[in-house]
Amino acid sequence: MIDQAQALRHLVHSKDLLSAKTTKVVTVTSGKGGVGKSNFSLNFGMALQNRGYSVLLFDADISFANIDVLMGTPAKYNLIHLLKGEKSIWEIIQIGPSGLQFIAGGSGFQDLVRLREQELEYFAEQIGKLHGHVDFILFDTGAGLSKETTKFITAAEETIVVTTPEPTSITDAYALIKMMHSMGHQVPFRLVVNRVADDREGAQTADNIRQVASKYIGIDIPVLGFIPDDVSVSKAVRRQTPLSVAFPNSEAMQGIDRIASRFLMEERSQAQKTTRGLSGFMQRMKKLWS
Template structure:
């Protein structure tokens, strides 16, 4: 692990890819559990990386962190060890399939709301080390609006809300958007509808949420895309291999690939503001203090 940490440090210092990265921060959340949020996050990150972008996934699902399980990796260190100053940010970065880098959160995020001023500053200093190291930092948060999830939604550049066509999932997806907005926070939301049996079902689900958000919250909620319902997904989970890796030609994998392409080439491709990581940390720290 020490060798890996040193290699990561050297990579940042040398900037071997010869281009300056303008790191963009994205939060992925859902109104309820069981909609495939973490699986979407992982495979979306892999699809972005396949297009030449460097991505780091930050597993911020308290108590139910499972990005590592979806890749069959058992991290020895997590955010907890960073917060306790036992390890640096580079020591807790692990690699999964196709060298996708990730940080395991686990119970560490519970400690975020109990940090001292000095510990908060250290956390910010460490995370800021990632600025310019990757193109995207994707936070996979817990389902529902916990205090910790709210912090990531508000602090990130944008938030992707994952839902399914099920009535309860639709209701809960809208509820999380409404709750954040009612608190006075301005957040750039985008919708992803997972497990659709046909494109019409996905469009109907997204339109339903978007229309209500426009009518009652005066919010425009664009749709990022749809992911087809696919038996290959559960097979990949059992194998602990991302479905875009295990079954690259499957309907779900093709859906993710199209969605990632739309993300990069469409309106969502607007460049992150300079200092996006610092802005994220500034908002996060204000919420923590």
């Protein structure tokens, strides 16, 4: 039995010297459900796209996929067509608002683990083709640690954990991080606190998780930022239009924009350290900050 996560990682990150871009794969997840992962993934993707980066948003929630519903862009084909080997990766990529590329999840496909080896190989090979195609691939996963979510997390270079200030959401976020850690996965996590009343509440929530993670599992979990609780989010959902389009100046979108700027700034300093994809990256960053 092949290790699917390893195969995915290998294929997604294998250095293709001919490709112009270095693709970074980021997974967005949470312990508790309904904390705002899909809305964050979509609008974070839009914010990166609006800053001149190309993004592919991948709805990796196989049971309850809904990114296409949030965008109001019905998907002709979805992940299930790929998993069944009926379509290639290029055929299931759809174009959403602002040119954001996305792969819809489709519903009713239970578990990646149940795929036959042959199907898995096709899936991993097809995902591998995305290397160099875009700057960022964002996997929006379902809540909690299903087997497939674990695989997406381990295949990515970094995982953004979304939580709200509610104690149940905090406990579940920590439980997810701890479980991944105890399974031996060295995954860099960063935190986004959604639905905060103010920055102070965001900072308290983040500190809470950071301190526990540092004390009990000895890992640091940096904070990427906070998003205010804002009725514009549910209004945008009802309109089936991304927040970034429906309410670009809303408080929640401003929070997501700050997160995108910070994310890109830290990418830049990482790129300086590792010289990863440096020249094109630096050019875009210069444009962005000038």
